Amino acid sequence: MTTDSRPVQTDGQGAENGHPCPSNADDFFHRGLDLHRQGEADSAISLYLQAISLCPEHVDACFYLALLQRNEGDLAEAARWFDQAHCLLPQEATIVYEQGVTRYSLEQHHMAIEHFKEVLVLDDTHWQAAYNLGTALLAQGNMAEAIQAYHRAAQLNPQDADIHFNLGLACKRAGRLEESMQSYLCAMEIAPDDAEVHYNLALVYKGLGCKDEAIASLEIAVALRPEYGAAHGNLGVLYLDQDRVAEAKACYRKLIELDHNAASARHILAALTGETTAVAPSSYIAELFDSFSGHFEERLLVDLEYRTPWELKSLLLADPAGPQHFARLLDLGCGTGLVGQIFQEISGCLVGVDLSAKMVEAAAAKKVYDHLAVAEIVTFLEQNREPFDLIVAADVLIYVGELDRIFAILATGLAPQGRFLFSTEQMAGQGYQLRPSGRYAHSFSYIEAVAARHGFRILSTQSANIRKEKGAWILGELFLLGF
Known part of the structure; x- marks a missing residue:
């Protein structure tokens, strides 16, 4: 998780009047300026406009009218009057700067960037323009130039x-984590009581594998x-990674109290306290896999030695x-399209x-699917009109405890001679269980009973090592079902 950039800064200074105007125009302007400062916006606007009608080249009236219009939320009018002031006094850095601020507020980032660059040509000491140039470039995703602009502002x-x-933030998004850490440490020295600085520094530490330092910063x-809430959530994850279960529980209870990602927090807390629920919340699954999407396959295939899709295919094709x-x-x-x-x-x-939009985006990049959807699987199957000859669920049912609802809808979505191929995590005994990992394990007898209730036959099964977790194999079962 990351924090949005800090807001654009404005210095609010006026411009020198570049053209002589009639004294009555100046009178209207100064009366307007007094009312402006007193918060009488409508009257001030009227007087600024009267000054401009008497003297269209009254640059100060145009400039302060633009400032007031922006303060009142009329960004389009503010941009128009700043542009007019710029035409009258093109070499005034203050005017160009305020043009940039306004264009940024209008989300016209390209124009804002050009204005801030122009300011720095006119005044190479204007640190606010360098800062806001970085912010506009950051909004466009141009990390390399944003970093350069922020370095200039910092100098x-x-x-x-x-x-x-x-x-x-820009260095983190560019993957330059060591530089990012140094920048956040500088920010922390200047603003030691800023919680966001400590939070973002923790995320960088986490990315660098410095988990103790990340925990300290989150604390x-x-x-x-x-x-x-976000800090409590990340702290809970790191506590669990270090088997500090009691402290993790406290984090998830705090999330529930704060109503921050409460559904996910309740699910994890249930898993940690031995409660077995029927299904993991959709929000929990979507958030979990959105967070994994950037490095999912590398972690799954290399770190966890995951081979379930290949083993499922072998089980399927071994059916004579x-x-x-x-x-x-x-x-x-x-997920990212391995099965595809x-x-x-x-x-x-x-x-x-x-459920994860980011996973579907990664799957689409593989260009192997004819159709992709971001949806909850039962909802998708309920809306489906054309049956499937093969349905594959590789490491999907481990996020569902009670399987009757899914098997019922699968029975209607599978062609008469179709096959249903899936994996589970093994457990001894009866029924199903929510494990401390947040995933569900199912007994063989439970799968057998649910399948029979919905008209399925178990055609073949095979025990398998599903994936590694903290260096140890998770034992699973592969199933091939038909009617």
Whole structure:
């Protein structure tokens, strides 16, 4: 998780009047300026406009009218009057700067960037223009130039914490974590009581693998701002990673109290306290996999030695009575598209569905699916009108405890000779169980009973190592079902 950039800064200074105007125009302007300062916006606007009607070249009236219009929220009118002031006095850096601020507020980032660059040509000591140039470039995703602009602002005004904060943010987004850490440390020295600085520094420490330092920074963040939900959430994850379960529980209870990602917090707290719920919340699954999307496959295949899709395919094709090619394949919980890649050669039409928009985006980049959807799987199946010959759920049912609802809708979405192929995490005994990992394990007898209730036959099964967790294998079961 990251924090948005700090707001654009404005110095609010006036411009020198570049053209002589009649004294009565100046009179209207000064009366307007007095009312402006007293907060009488409508009357001030009227007097500024009268000054401009008497003297269209009254640059101060144009400039202060623009400032007032912006303060009143009329950004389009503010931009028009700043442009007019700029035409009258093109070499005045203050006017160009305020043009840039206004264009940024209008989300016209390209124009804002050009204005801020022009300011720096006119006045190379204008640190606010350098700062806001960085902010506009950051909004456009141009990290390299944003970093350069923030460095320039920091050289001009090294004691401004916001500059170092946004420099840290830009470096983090560029993957330059060591530089990001140094920038946040600078911000922390200037603003030691800023919880956001400590929070963002913690995220960088986490990215660098410095988990103790990340925990320490998050603990400071929540001490400074006890209602800081995102910090409590990240702290809970790191506590769990270090098996500090009691402290993690306290974090998730705090999230519930704050009503911050409360559904996910309740799910994790249930898992940690031995309560078995029916299903993981959709919000929990979407957030979990959105957060993994950037490095999901590398972590899954390399760190966790995940091979379940390949093993599922082998189980499917080993069925001597079964088909070897499938006209329509549905990949439930498609993730980044591993199943799509592996099963592409044995399917005619490939459809994927996942709760995580970022996962679906990654799957789309593989260009193996004929159709992709961001949806909850039961909802998707309820709306589906054309049956599938093969439905694959690789590591999907581990986020569902009670399976009757899914099996019921699968029975209506599968073609008469279709196959349902899936994996589970093993457990001894009866029923299903929510584990401390936040995932569910299912007994063989439970799968057998649910399948029978909905007209499925177990065609074949196979025990398998699903993935590694903290260096140890998670034992699972692979199932092939038909009617």
